[in-house]
Amino acid sequence: MKVATGKSILKGIAIGPLRIYRKKAAEARRASVLSPAEELARFESARREAQEQLGALYDKALDEVGEDNAAIFEIHQMMLDDEDYVDAVKSIIETQGATAEYAVSTTGENFAAAFAAMEDSYMQARSADVKDISRRVVNILTGSEQGDVQGEEPAILVADDLTPSETVQLDKSKLLGFITRHGSSNSHTAILARTMNIPALIGVDFDESWDGRLAVLDGYNHCVYIDPAPELLSAMEAKHRSDLEQEALLQGLKKKPNVTLDGTEIQVYANIGSAGDVGLVLQNDAQGIGLFRSEFLYLDGSDYPTEDQQFAVYKRVAETMAGKKVVIRTLDIGADKQADYFGLDHEENPALGYRAIRICLTRRDIFKQQLRAILRASAFGSVSIMFPMIISVREVRDAKEILEECRRELKAQGAAMGEVEIGIMIETPAAVMIADELAEEVDFFSLGTNDLSQYTLAIDRQNPKLDTFYDPHHPAILRMIRMTVEAGHRHGCWVGICGELGADPALTETFLRMGVDELSVSPSAILPLRKRIRSLDLTKSGE
């Protein structure tokens, strides 16, 4: 077995024979036997034909990969009309008595080199576009066909480089994945691979001996295994199958409502731990973000993140979610999540210690910075604020007062802000017991079942010795959830669950019967949960 690494364009697995893609490098003879006028006429006619091909490719791409990705063929058409490009070709024909194909090929090389020399990686990637249009015209001039480069069997294509037009022209039914030596993750080909959902690796150093050998392209680990060992092969096959199942689920359930057979609807949102997870949220068709853990902003750095740094992140998430709800949980640091610069004391019992809202209410400068950033981001989408680790009405009132203070200050500075719902985490038994009073203060509750279970059962989830005592479905927990939902609804609050229990399919029916309004789960759990919801019928006495 041999392993080669590269840069992955799409997290996915492809298994099959490798096939080296050989471009027909059309011979471009230099000396012409024709007159310059005749060569110019050949060039013009080939250019027209290339334009027609590009028009047809545009239509094909529009159909297969959408308008944004099809636009590249429009650009290619414009490039072929570029005055400088056309003038350069004509000048070579006229001054050197060269063939049209030689003139085009040389011009293409020159322009491509100019783009490749630019600092900007986006512009460097355009160098491939110039080569692409030039090759197209040369192939027309020399009568070369791209031919059947893919062979009969589905294969992983291996090439020095693949141009966008080559990528779109490939027969998807025979394309398992592709590997290229060159190219950038910014290139249109890379974008197309993502859109077409084809696993791809770039920047891989390969050699001719790879041709025809069995390989596993592992897009998760940025590598390709050639002649994979049997145990690796079977592990990868299993992973590939589960990917395909997930994909089928995705296709079948996307854009479908989270509604039971009898018509009961529930919102399914996503939990995220960084701004980078938003892609997964949209990919898995979540209706919103039910828990945006803001800690990563604090844990990733070596000093407090500034208001502007936080604002940029919250704004990006709000904008990307485009009006869908984004619930940002304020700083939940302490206990198992530590950042040195906070200078927190060592504690004997950190789970019951100085953490979350307790830090925020005593170190208001840090808290206000975060609240101001969230309020400013609220102008760009539907943003809600959620306070963690609440045990008293007093804490909620204090937090709201500080929030109001921030709002007043920002207003005086002329900052734009949107409507912001305020909610709290229900994750302590105390909060459950006074849920009626708490509900008077806020717009929503979100049950943090991980901490709620730990505090209610007095069981440390990190201690494996306690596993035999731990029952995630303990009636005490379920009764607490029911009490919270009922108290919330009595006072007009919506109630969600953002802990692990929310994704537990064995409890979905129980939660629906309790009237839980929203479940917030990890992005990969969204569609399996949707499937479960859509299979339930609450009119039938279940359980």
Place this chain on the structure above:
Amino acid sequence: MKQFTYTITDPVGIHARPAGLLVKAAKAFSSAITIERNGKSAAATKLMALMSLGVKAGDTITVTVEGTDEEAAAAGMEKFLQENL
């Protein structure tokens, strides 16, 4: 002759697609339209030259319009830039 400056807000700068659209917009006028950045300039009707300027977000470009319809061309180009870049 008319001249104005514009600061690019598009995060990628004058990239392929808007460059293509810019060429189309410029070709609609008979005036000669030139775009200049940091001493390098290109005719707005030449796609590859325009892209080669490497104009990025935050860069300020100077647009010069000269010809019989320069009033309309300058207004048209300014509107195009605001809407697309």
